Amino acid sequence: MPRFAANLTMLYNEHAFLDRFAAAAADGFLGVEYLFPYAFPAQEIAARLRDHGLQQVLFNAPPGDWEAGERGLACLPGRESEFRAGFAQALVYAEELDCPRIHVMAGLAPAGAERAALQATYEANLAWAAAQAQSVGREVLIEPINPRDIPGFFLNRQDEAHRTVQAVGAPNLKVQFDLYHCQIVEGDVAMKIRQYLPTGRVGHFQIAGVPMRHEPDLGELHHPYLFDVIDEVALASGWQGWVGCEYRPQRGAVPGGTRDGLGWMRC
Ligand SMILES: O=C(O)C(=O)[C@H](O)CO
Numbered sequence: 001m002p003r004f005a006a007n008l009t010m011l012y013n014e015h016a017f018l019d020r021f022a023a024a025a026a027d028g029f030l031g032v033e034y035l036f037p038y039a040f041p042a043q044e045i046a047a048r049l050r051d052h053g054l055q056q057v058l059f060n061a062p063p064g065d066w067e068a069g070e071r072g073l074a075c076l077p078g079r080e081s082e083f084r085a086g087f088a089q090a091l092v093y094a095e096e097l098d099c100p101r102i103h104v105m106a107g108l109a110p111a112g113a114e115r116a117a118l119q120a121t122y123e124a125n126l127a128w129a130a131a132q133a134q135s136v137g138r139e140v141l142i143e144p145i146n147p148r149d150i151p152g153f154f155l156n157r158q159d160e161a162h163r164t165v166q167a168v169g170a171p172n173l174k175v176q177f178d179l180y181h182c183q184i185v186e187g188d189v190a191m192k193i194r195q196y197l198p199t200g201r202v203g204h205f206q207i208a209g210v211p212m213r214h215e216p217d218l219g220e221l222h223h224p225y226l227f228d229v230i231d232e233v234a235l236a237s238g239w240q241g242w243v244g245c246e247y248r249p250q251r252g253a254v255p256g257g258t259r260d261g262l263g264w265m266r267c
Pocket residue numbers: 035060103143145178181206246
């Protein structure tokens with residue numbers, strides 16, 4: 001089986017954020033990820049990781065004004081200095097949390113903007129971020145996201161993400177391969193794992209049941225088969241990353257619900 005990390009933004013919502021670390025460790029997780037740590041002092045989160053023997057495997061750089069609907073700044077001309085300041089803050093947290101990967105969200109394509117101009121800004125920002133991250137031994141990840149969950153999101157497809165990584169050409173810029181988004185946008189998920197994992201450009205996986213984003217054993221994707229494919233290709237290619245469990249537990253509507261829905265992990 002792959003190594004699974006609990007996404008603490010979506011799992012364990014029956015607990016306050018800082019208590020989700022203990023809950024994930026109690027269920028056997030060794031790694032955690034989440035979207036944003038910035039509402040809490042990094043030292044406080046680091047203490048939770050230490051106390052519960054957890055590894056921080058991923059979090060996101062600041063996305064702009066999330067409450068106002070922004071979903072990243074990386075492709076937005078004119079927002080470069082805000083992008084850089086946010087990424088610098090992410091690096092400070094990554095140091096304190098000993099986290100090897102930072103996810104940079106692309107952002108929403110502004111209505112009427114020329115795609116080529118957005119792509120040029122995206123690549124320039126990613127090149128800058130990758131250079132900053134390289135100097136302190138961290139990876140930058142980009143993630144294609146389906147346009148139903150985030151209408152207007154700039155990056156939707158795996159091939160576009162891989163082309164961007166190749167165009168930037170930084171060894172520590174990689175793709176966050178979320179199988180949930182891939183199934184919704186393009187399908188053929190197992191073959192895409194076989195296509196992309198051996199390239200060395202996949203930095204992380206994430207999973208959820210499709211289409212409702214509940215537990216992986218609910219919905220149209222057969223995860224036991226996909227886990228076997230990941231294991232097989234990882235073994236052949238030497239890949240040693242994590243699979244983030246980024247779903248909203250359906251059984252989480254009741255106290256203890258996340259744990260009740262973890263049966264899929266033991267199949
Ligand atoms: O939504 C996802 O799939 C993510 O991984 C992002 O980090 C947040 O949008």
